[in-house]
Amino acid sequence: MKFGELGLSNSLLKAIKRSGYEEATPIQEQTIPMVLNGDDVIGQAQTGTGKTAAFGLPILEHIDPQNPAIQALIISPTRELAIQTQEELYRLGKDKRAKVQVVYGGADIRRQIKSLKHQPEILVGTPGRLRDHIRRHTVDLSQINTLVLDEADEMLNMGFLEDIEAIINETPATRQTLLFSATMPPEIKRIGMQFMKEPKTVRIQAQELTTDLVDQYYVRARDYEKFDIMTRLIDVQDPDLTIVFGRTKRRVDELSKGLTARGYNAAGIHGDLTQDRRTKIMKRFKEGKLDILVATDVAARGLDISGVTHVYNYDIPSDPDSYVHRIGRTGRAGHHGVSLTFVTPNEMDYLHEIEKLTKVRMLPLKPPTEEEAFKGQLASAVSEIDELIAQPSTQRYADAAQKLLETHDALDLAAALLNDMTKEAASQVPVKITPERPLPRRKRRQSSGYRGSSYRHGNSSHRSYRGGKRTGQSKSRRSYREDSHGNGRRGFNIRRRGGQEQ
Template sequence: MTKFSELNLSPSMLKSINRMGFEEATPIQAGTIPLSLEGKDIIGQAQTGTGKTAAFGIPLVEKIDTKNTNVQGLIIAPTRELAIQVSEELYKVGYDKRVRVLAVYGGQDINRQIRAMKKGPHIIVGTPGRLLDHINRRTLKLDQVHTLVLDEADEMLNMGFIDDIESILKNVPEGRQTLLFSATMPGPIRKIAENFMTNPETVKVKSKEMTVSLIDQYFVKAQEREKFDILARLLDTQSPELAIVFGRTKRRVDELSKALSIRGYQAEGIHGDLSQAKRSSVLRKFKEGRIEVLVATDVAARGLDISGVTHVYNYDIPQDPESYVHRIGRTGRAGKEGMAMTFVTPREMGYLRIVEQTTNKRMTPMRPPSVNEALEGQQRLAKEKLVEAINSNGLDEYEKLVAELLGEYTPEQVIAASLKLFTKEPDKTPIEITEERPLPFKGERPRRNNDKRQGGGGDRNRRGKSGGSYNRNNRSQQGGNRQGQGQGQGSSNRRRKQD
């Protein structure tokens, strides 16, 4: 593996990357960053979840002149969610260099965007329709753009944005550097590469191996409001030695770890906003067994190599299959078997089917355990602990107390009381878990004329919160872009991938 320290990056960039918790570059990053820093046009063929945002974001940020208040980098993304996600990742990448990033997309107040543009963002991330709208209004000047990125080009083709993209490309200087990323390379995408790129280098990364043969995979179909109690009952029934619970957002991780602690589980969470010291402390306690449940976002769990994880719970189903494989791959290691449970709301069943098709393995439906079954599971665990204590010897000092107890109570009563003390009975202490909106219905496609009317890239049928993404020095121009916690359901999709 290639370390970021080997890629000839600036000290400020390495500082930002270290803050994000990254040490080793993914294959798409290792292949793309050196070529991009040389100024070459690049075709990157890679699936979502391979780290492609940092692959184009790191060299782009390196080339930004922060003294120049003009737009120097332009990224075109198919949806508002991706535009927000990319802008947030770039904000983190450019944090120590103080690079300003602005996301623009349909469904957002365009006058607010215009005001934000006047504050001199260095990088614009936007959906095709809204970018074209700003170009036509002459509120977006692209004459000093030196780097153009087309992200998820095949998705933009599927959504009918090829004409818009070509119109945007004609407004960007011909001498620019162009980076095109696409999971597949259909004819129209190749044509764009031929017409608008100069001798592009191709960086192709194969999909991660989708073999998960040693992992038993289950899914639980449940409404959002039911998920936490089902999780608690599964933990009580299955009694995992070490378990990881994956949540989609930072807020989700914070709320889940707190709720699990309230219910009596040894749980802590990790996500991208934690300091490296705090993250290391939590992981150390988890490896040592002082935490039985680790709650994590995808980004925070990246690169985890922890032996002994027996169970993985996907509290929120990931959007793409590779993230799913990455998550459940935390268990079933070193030839040992593991178990993975994925919670799916009725609206998200389409994502489950895509995961199954990609991994070529059907998940087994699981009936959630009842409260009584959860209690029985804990009672069995209590019995095992009691038997273990008996077999460990060293009980001589307690025999006098036993004689006293048996003088007043029957042996059955004494053993039953012992088991009760060992048993963690199901807890119904009230907890607060904010309901997150489900992922967009798989297969929904915005109608072309709606996109035009809204002015933005497939935004209308998506579920992101309407709000801006102008980041500078830990602030957000529109509010709530970078720190989405506690801001209602709109935050769920804002950090669906990058967290």
């Protein structure tokens, strides 16, 4: 369906066209008319389906530029998602001169207070920082017309339920409420019953949540084996753009530094980094200047990044819903993606729970040997050399190349180039990754029918998934280094009250 058929004004249609959008996505096509009609809506949709525009466009349609009060509030679980939402609403509302402000933790609150004096019509914020402003009486939510709870399941996982309830109580009972969540656990449904008025439901079909475009594999390995296996897999699969998920902040720090030490172009993000640092790392990753992003679940939540070809779950998530969010980072916009999950022997029950939720049987993948990894590096290096030779600028080096050939054997020169473009063997660069406390064993259920024939089986061939140009750094080049933080949590218990924005 074209956006022009959804009842939007010309100024918004102009902004939509300028942004390059042509047809509405399913979540937009179904949600926009409902929101324009004033209905409360529960939308089940993952990041990347266009839900920001689904609620943002009708909000922009309804704002009154003559009213200096905050008229719409969007609550987001993380700083990154809040910033992305603010930027998109500002871009879409440019022709209407909409004022959109964002507030989040980890930034100077005095600067935010100063910006709030410009009387934004739309406010985007994280729960903790919004409560700070409410306590300081620097935001007035008494004239809110529309409230949006974005990534509601993640806010619950982070322990923000108390904050959300307190914020909602500051808004008028007559408000319109929109709730968006990738999954629908019972807690989300209870929020809908408690705070919403006869909400209408828009649901993306399950197969769209775990797309057929993502080939899902697992590697069974002990914790101390995972890092070496992962680097060999990266060498063999040669991904273009990769996200590695770690369970804790300490894990993210150690993985990103370990990858950097072995010559990979990697950096990590988590809640202990400053917002400026996180923003710079994300900018490099989105621009393709960083090959591997290592992240905690919360830090990567809501990030809409195109071009991710591989997702590595270094630590299997304890919550199957988190797996859905993770693999949703790849296989987008019709492109193929690969997810690979490391599973220790005592975590197999968690793998089966994920398979039960996704209705997809993950295929076992045999770890590559060091020799196979080396061959993968060589193949990538040869491919890169072929591309370098094809560049017209190589002619200017012809005289210097001729002198080198007069003093060195051509075979030695080619071997030296290949040596420079490949990495040291893993055994030559030892990396220590601190073992994490293992996940508790799951209690087996009496009746578990999930291992039946209802599974969809993916491609059973164990392919190497080559076809991506390596943009990683060679041994002789300095790669991007991450700051050191040693205060990661043990375990994965983030269901706590008053959770911090990570």
